[in-house]
Structures are given as structure tokens and as C-alpha cells.
Amino acid sequence: xxxxxxxxxxxxxxxxxxxxxxxxxxxxxxxxxxxxxxxxxxxxxxxxxxxxxxxxxxxxxxxxxxxxxxxxxxxxxxxxxxxxxxxxxxxxxxxxxxxxxxxxxxxxxxxxxxxxxxxxxxxxxxxxxxxxxxxxxxxxxxxxxxxxxxxxxxxxxxxxxxxxxxxxxx
Numbered sequence: 001x002x003x004x005x006x007x008x009x010x011x012x013x014x015x016x017x018x019x020x021x022x023x024x025x026x027x028x029x030x031x032x033x034x035x036x037x038x039x040x041x042x043x044x045x046x047x048x049x050x051x052x053x054x055x056x057x058x059x060x061x062x063x064x065x066x067x068x069x070x071x072x073x074x075x076x077x078x079x080x081x082x083x084x085x086x087x088x089x090x091x092x093x094x095x096x097x098x099x100x101x102x103x104x105x106x107x108x109x110x111x112x113x114x115x116x117x118x119x120x121x122x123x124x125x126x127x128x129x130x131x132x133x134x135x136x137x138x139x140x141x142x143x144x145x146x147x148x149x150x151x152x153x154x155x156x157x158x159x160x161x162x163x164x165x166x167x168x169x170x
Contacts, residue, residue, distance in 0.1 A: 003038040010045040013108035040103040049107040064110040065129040067136035069102040104133030
């Protein structure tokens, strides 16, 4: 099973951490990330995300989500069935180190503020930010319009798949 480390380092907004971890696992599985992958999902306050945004992206203020890839060259972005490898579902070789994807950092208070602006619920906004951050770790980007549309389409697909999986569980 993929190692998903979830940490809530803020107290302003109550979060369903197991739900967030399930969403991360679903997104990684749908993207065919190896089972030995590791990712961290960290929820922080506005002061912390502002500091990270300034230090690493020269951003002027708080933002909703930041992604910090670690093994940037470990996985190709998107679904690419013909890139080789042992194939989906194959166990990793014993000597293979885990694929450490990186960290996704989310600020729930920014998400809560954005939800009404995006005409959505807080839970849906938070889910979008989780998926958005995970896709960034997998080399998706939105700097150019074509890339942005590809990323938005994949976000919608993954969120729909997650809703279906939630509806299917008792």
C-alpha cells in the first residue's frame, strides 16, 4: 500500500484526515503510481503557507496549495502505459528504494475562504486542492493553456472517481 503521511499542523478548521488520505491513494492509484510510493499531505495555517510561498516561489501572500516534488524524475506525468517497467500491479524489486513523490501543503483557511467564491462546499474545495497538489507532484502543470486544460480535465476525472468510490462505501 502506498505510504501517505497526513499531518494537520493547523487548528482553525476541522478536517477529515482519513478521507484526505483515501483521496491521495485513489489519485495515485488512478495515475498508476507504484505501490511503494510515498507522499506527505500537510495542512498548515496561513502564516506557514505564506512563509513557504515567499521562500520557495517568491509569492507575495498566503496561497491555497503548494507542491514540493522530491523525486521529480522518478515518474512521468500522466498516464503513459507504454513507458515500460514491470507493469501495473507488479511488486517492486526488493532492492528498489521507495519512490518519494514529495509534499503537498494545503492551507484550509484559504480553502474555506475560496469555497464560496468557487460556488462549492469546503469539502469539495479541499478535495480539489488535494488532487491539484498530487497532480503537480506527478509533473502536471498549468502554466500554458493546453497544460491547464489537461490538468483541469484530470482533476475532474479523479474527483468524480473519488465521489463514486465514496458513494459505493457503506
